[in-house]
Amino acid sequence: MHLMRGLMCALLLVPALFGAKTLDIYFVDVEGGQATLIVSPNGDSMLVDTGWSDHNFRDANRIAYVARKAKVKKIDYLLITHYHEDHVGGVPNLVQKIPVANFIDHGANVETGRDAGRLMDGYLKAVGTTSRITAKPGGRIPLKGVEVKVLTSNGERIQTPLMGAGQSNPLCGQDRRRAPDPSENARSVGFLLTYGNFRFLDLGDLTWNKELELACPVNLIGTIDVYLATHHGTNLSGPATLVHALRPRVAVMGNGATKGGSPDTWKTIRSSPALEDLWQLHFAVAGGKETNSPDPFIANMADRAENCGGAYIKLSALPTGEFRVLNTRNKYEKQYPGR
Ligand SMILES: [Zn+2]
Numbered sequence: 001m002h003l004m005r006g007l008m009c010a011l012l013l014v015p016a017l018f019g020a021k022t023l024d025i026y027f028v029d030v031e032g033g034q035a036t037l038i039v040s041p042n043g044d045s046m047l048v049d050t051g052w053s054d055h056n057f058r059d060a061n062r063i064a065y066v067a068r069k070a071k072v073k074k075i076d077y078l079l080i081t082h083y084h085e086d087h088v089g090g091v092p093n094l095v096q097k098i099p100v101a102n103f104i105d106h107g108a109n110v111e112t113g114r115d116a117g118r119l120m121d122g123y124l125k126a127v128g129t130t131s132r133i134t135a136k137p138g139g140r141i142p143l144k145g146v147e148v149k150v151l152t153s154n155g156e157r158i159q160t161p162l163m164g165a166g167q168s169n170p171l172c173g174q175d176r177r178r179a180p181d182p183s184e185n186a187r188s189v190g191f192l193l194t195y196g197n198f199r200f201l202d203l204g205d206l207t208w209n210k211e212l213e214l215a216c217p218v219n220l221i222g223t224i225d226v227y228l229a230t231h232h233g234t235n236l237s238g239p240a241t242l243v244h245a246l247r248p249r250v251a252v253m254g255n256g257a258t259k260g261g262s263p264d265t266w267k268t269i270r271s272s273p274a275l276e277d278l279w280q281l282h283f284a285v286a287g288g289k290e291t292n293s294p295d296p297f298i299a300n301m302a303d304r305a306e307n308c309g310g311a312y313i314k315l316s317a318l319p320t321g322e323f324r325v326l327n328t329r330n331k332y333e334k335q336y337p338g339r
């Protein structure tokens with residue numbers, strides 16, 4: 001009898017909850033780069049990074065495919081976290097596949113040399129006369145229906161805690177600072193996306209010391225629901241001092257077969273106090289079975305990019321804080337009730 005009543009409730013609740021408008025986040029597999037498509041409840045879109053250049057339009061095609069699935073015909077905001085190949089390299093190909101209304105980045109490239117010059121030339125040519133906005137910590141990206149707050153940009157960060165945050169962090173001191181990182185990674189644009197009670201954090205490839213500054217002496221961000229593992233889950237980023245203080249319920253790792261997905265970063269995330277699941281865009285070859293999530297949570301099992309089908313992960317959230325995650329490779333889906 002109780003079972004029947006429970007079942008009836010579940011059947012009635014599911015369509016009611018997910019009949020409401022969702023915020024959708026698509027984690028596109030770009031083989032260890034980033035390409036995250038965010039579609040707000042009223043259909044505004046923001047793409048975070050574009051994957052790599054060339055490979056016969058591999059990454060641009062994967063993004064365009066996901067955009068079609070999401071019924072997105074134009075990218076309202078293309079946010080480039082920083083000017084590395086696996087983030088900005090795909091821009092020239094992408095703009096041939098789908099129009100972009102506004103570009104957002106951290107300002108000038110701090111790296112020099114042939115690669116940096118080539119990437120920047122390609123980017124600026126793609127921008128052309130389109131609107132280009134510089135992200136500033138504390139500023140907002142005007143995606144309608146949600147709040148996108150910039151936390152870091154060009155090596156700077158928010159100076160005051162977000163609303164509800166600012167608690168002293170007892171973990172401070174356990175992770176030592178490292179040598180300063182002069183690369184573009186430390187300049188990454190990082191943001192917090194909020195939809196009602198639901199909170200998603202993406203810090204691009206921000207590196208260790210800059211992440212510690214967000215966590216110590218006080219936690220400037222507070223707690224979150226979903227964490228995109230910084231820097232594809234490499235151990236140059238993702239100190240436990242920050243990750244554990246954020247208390248994510250779910251983490252998504254944008255690693256490739258042989259890029260990102262360091263076993264020690266995997267363990268840091270896995271041991272975070274409120275973590276329920278860690279989803280991965282790829283099986284990480286370096287980790288073996290022991291430091292990879294169970295197969296249902298992994299979007300691509302191929303050991304090499306050349307053999308990879310490029311399945312994506314889709315997350316849908318409601319303002320109640322409830323969300324669900326879908327692995328498009330095996331159609332495995334899991335719901336996370338609001339907390
Ligand atoms: Zn990267």
Ligand SMILES: [Zn+2]
Pocket residue numbers: 082084184185205
């Ligand atoms: Zn990078």
